[in-house]
Amino acid sequence: MLNQLLADYPASPDSFDEMLDASSQPRAHWRTLLDSLAHEAPDVMRKRTESVRRQVRENGVTYNVYTDDKGMQRPWDLNVLPMILPHDEWAGIEAAVIQRATLMNRLLIDVYGEQKMLEERLLPPALIHGHAGFLRPCHGIRHKDGIALHFYAIDLARAPNGRWWAVADRTQAPSGAGYALENRSVISRTFPDLLRDLKVQHLAGFFDTMRDSLAQWGRQCAANGSGGVPLRNSEEPLIVLLTPGPYNETYYEQAYLARYLGLPLVEGSDLTVRNGMVWHKTLSGMQRVHVIMRRVDDDYCDPLELRTDSALGVAGLTDAARRGNVLIANSLGSSLLESGALLGFLPALCKRLLGEPLKMPSVATWWCGEPAALEEVIKRLDHLIIKPSVPQLRQFPVFGKDLTGNARTAFIDMLRANPKNYVAQELVRLSQAPVWKPGAASGLSARAIGLRVYACATPKGYVVMPGGLTRVATGSDSRIITMQRGGGSKDTWIQASTQAEVHGLLKRTITSQDLIRDDTHLSSRVAENLFWFGRNAERCDNTARLLRVTLNFLFNVGPANRGDEWPTVVALCTWFGLIDSREQAQSQGQGQSAESAAILNDARIEAALMQAVVSPDVSGLARQQQQLYSSASQLRERFSVDNWRALNQMVQSVSGADHQLSQSEAMTILDDATTALMTMSGFALDGMTRDLGWRFLSLGRRLERLQFQTVSLQHALGMQANGNLDWLLELSDSIITYRARYRAQPEWLPVLDLLLLDESNTRSILFQLDGVLKSLKKISLNYGPCGEEQLRLLKNELVALTPDTDLYCGNVHLIDLLYRIQIASAQMSEHISVQFFSYTGNHQTRIQTA
Structure with missing residues (x-):
């Protein structure tokens, strides 16, 4: 039966296969999963796939691809099959990631401090001082326990020989850890027995460690400065998660992490700097902020000293960090380390700063800012991929072998004109891993994958998440994986040497003095969104009920039997914008009998009401639901998964109607919407403090x-x-x-x-x-x-x-x-x-x- 399962699985002669060895036999750590799939009925995996899609959709897990028509409501792409790595192999990856995070932290502190690496010529000065990510106002900022890089991620790819290579470092505001946690939440319900049988390591402990470490540094910030007040032993510092807002592509993840960790999700307008300290503006007054986990780009964080046109940051934030009154994770200016131009210099830097060779090599990289490197890149262009050296350039990578004729000549001219803006990397044929595709004969297919691994700093060193975000190429071009081009994801299973331990969420000792019985972190913005969520929910309910009452008249009561109440109902629909006021003036047509005029009027009113049910372009249920969804999107961290499911089911039932509705379909949509709104009302009554x-x-x-x-x-x-x-x-x-x-x-x-x-x-x-x-x-x-x-x-x-x-x-x-x-x-x-x-x-x- 296993041979039947693998019968249509594509071979990969030029790349590494994560599941099969060179003789096309399953690797040992995949055998348990494959044996389980081989002995199941074919319909089981179809149901699992549908369950995963339904959970993602109903949980509201989204990733905003800016060029996608679905925008903020684009569902996260999660494949049902996990990526599995054995304990011994993971131990090597873990050690290499810890070393690399330590190296990057030391390098960041040096670049914004003594700059010895520049002085010793281990780094070209032009690479640092000419980089758009180097923020001069951040020079000289001191860091608690010598940690400037509190959260680190690295993108890995496996070469055809099975060796892992570092492709890119993520040091500014690494994203994806929350999605990895959500992936585990969904897939653990799909394969609960296999998770136990394969001794898959849990992820919760990593987030416990991250938050506890930030809290420890936050206590140091609390007592810093003339206005500092030390915290009591059991009192926690205020940690907030700073978001660019709901239109950011990873806003769902930010809200998910805020809810999971119990942190206020704030925007720049929710914070202010007074007397060199950061404060959270709440309805109860200002509360001092000790730690900021940020998802706002470096230069947007402070319109006073960094980027003057930013509406996302907090004026004076750089000064507060300079004084040591707030911990910013990661430190301002850390985007500098994401430049691919640094990769070629890391081996020498590692020996100098850590006294040991680099444990995991980077993909061969050339910074075109060096004349010799530029000529080598032009010479080997067909075998390289060209990327911008700074994220501010906002352009996609270019494959050299795709360039021909005049396009090739123009591209080379562009490289010569601004060489320091580009890096070139050797092409690595990505490894492939199994994915479940219901359309395939056996269901089993393969896609190119990359692995993003996360590490967080602690006072005793770096700790690596025992898992990560496996990214899957879902498009036709599998040479590069990017979520902004519609990439997918997998849950990542790391096997433990012994049975994996279960970690609880954030434990600390709380005394009677620390008890809280109100929402002390409620900002004006959040209060407003809650107020309008209540109003929009009620508007949806009112609209659905009015449409249902009016359509019942049209469908079930003839014109002769409607009486005086029919004009009243029509007038109400007009008042609330469901019917154009001009429809009422069309009740009597020239040369028509009263009966035919009434029928004509009914047709117009019915058409208007049908539009009001499903069209977001007119005043009606669909538009009201969009406004409700928009209000709810601002409050993701405050709503339970069950609440989101009810909301998503309601919105999708209306948005999915892309044809002329029948009477039955219209009434079903209105009934379902009313039921969903009653469910949400129940959450507000019984599910909210x-x-x-x-x-x-x-x-x-x-x-x-x-x-x-x-x-x-x-x-x-x-x-x-x-x-x-x-x-x-x-x-x-x-x-x-x-x-x-x-x-x-x-x-x-x-x-x-x-x-x-x-x-x-x-x-x-x-x-x-x-x-x-x-x-x-x-x-x-x-x-x-x-x-x-x-x-x-x-x-x-x-x-x-x-x-x-x-x-x-x-x-x-x-x-x-x-x-x-x-x-x-x-x-x-x-x-x-x-x-x-x-x-x-x-x-x-x-x-x-x-």
Whole structure:
């Protein structure tokens, strides 16, 4: 059966095969996995593949390829089969990575310090001082325990002879470790028994070590400077993860790591520098930041000293680092070491700085800035790949053998004109590893792979993650692997010599003085996003319910039987932008009978409503869901995986409809959307702590529902007294309650009592007012009055209504009261935005004096 599994597996005569040896027999560390696959029914792997894709999609695991139409919603590409490495082979890789990370750290400190390597001519001065990544304002910055490179990654490739080579160093803000952790989370559910049988090492301990090491250096920063205050033994320093924002290609990973490690995910606008120290601006006041894990590029980190046009950084951050008041991981200026131009100088530097030869060689590399190297590159162009020596050039690698004729001549001229901007590397035929492709006869195929390995610094040296990110070439060009060209990934299994130990997440001793019962790190930006997530979730629900009610009329009730309620429903759809106001003016066509005009009008309205269900180009459900997804994307680190699954399932069910909907399909989409939104509402009610962040989310929901209900009731009260009210109860999700209580056709008095004054009905006006006022009361305990007095007065006026005399159709006073509540709720929303979401007025004063 094993031979049958491998029957269609492609041979690789010119490259190393990770799974098969030279005689096409499975390598020892792959045998267990292959035997398991060979004895399974063919349908099992298909189900596993579908499960992996579903988990990635529902978990919202994304990677933003800028040229991809899916943009921020492009799913992460994870193959079901892992990459397996035996313990003995990994031990050699681990030792080489530790040595290389140590070397890079020593080199970084020297370049921004004494510069002995330049003085001794082991590095060309032009390579450093002429490099765009060399940041002169960072010269002389001192580092805790001599560590400037806190997190390091290296891209490896295996040559045809089986030897691993270093291809590139990642020293600025290495990405991918979070994706590796997510890959393990998904694949561990797919092969739980094999993980145990193969003694695969766990990854959690690496992240524990990383965070604990940063915390230890953060304590040193806490007591540094005249304003420093030492932390208590059990008190943790504030570590934040600085992100460029949700449009960055690896934003998902940043949010995932922040959630996993329990760190605030901040943008540059969330931080400020005062008196040489970095502070996190929160609604509770400013909190000192001791450590910044950054994902913002070097020169964008500080618009004051580095790049003046940056909107991503923090003004004064360089000065705070220079004073030793904040630890930045990795140190500013570390992008310099990512230059491929350094690779050719590393062997000599390693002997000089570490006193030992380089354990893992780099791919043969020439920096064209040296005249002799330039001529050698031109001579051997067909066998080389040319890359920019600095990332600022933003251009893809060029394969020399692809250049012919005038293009070749022009390229050589470009090299001669700016030689220092380019490096050349010898072509390495990448090794191949198995991938599962359902379209293949046996399911088993092969793709070129590369391996990214991660190391983190500790006070006692570097520690390597027992795994990594295996990157897979999925495109037609397998000579180079890059995620921005649509590359895929694999989970990486490293076998242990004994059974792998399970590590828990971050353990420390917490005393009663350290107990926290509120969200102390809630920034104005996050509070605003939570508020608008609540509003957008409610808008989606309102839109779906209104569309469902209106389409039910169209599909199930003939024009002659609709009564006075039909124009009211159409007017509501027009009010909320689901129908163009001009549709109402088309109800009577010239020379047409009333019946034919009604049919024509129905067709127009149906077409508009169908568009409102699925088209993001018009006001409707799809557009509202996009806004909800955008709000949620700003809050990834705060939402559970289950919450994301509900959100993704809802968004994908609408975005996947790329054809003319049938009536049944439209109603199914609306039913599913309503169900998903109810699920998400359940998460907010039962799955979120009632902290300050939850109160802003709840405020958004209540204010949005209040405005929708007041508008709906105002329109309904303009109907005739004998109008059918089933639609209004359906719209307000109160039909079951009404029928259970009254067991009769809806009448105005009980309907208005249920939708206006019933404080037990979660859709009533009184319930929304109570919810808003309770949240504002809790918030005002810490932040003072929130401008809620007008809503309180209106609530009192509502409660004072007399059912027998005030709750009837056409009541002008009641319509006016609902209108005033609608306006007051909109003003309340604006007041909250000014008071809490912008640093103006009293709120600004609180932050400055905190």
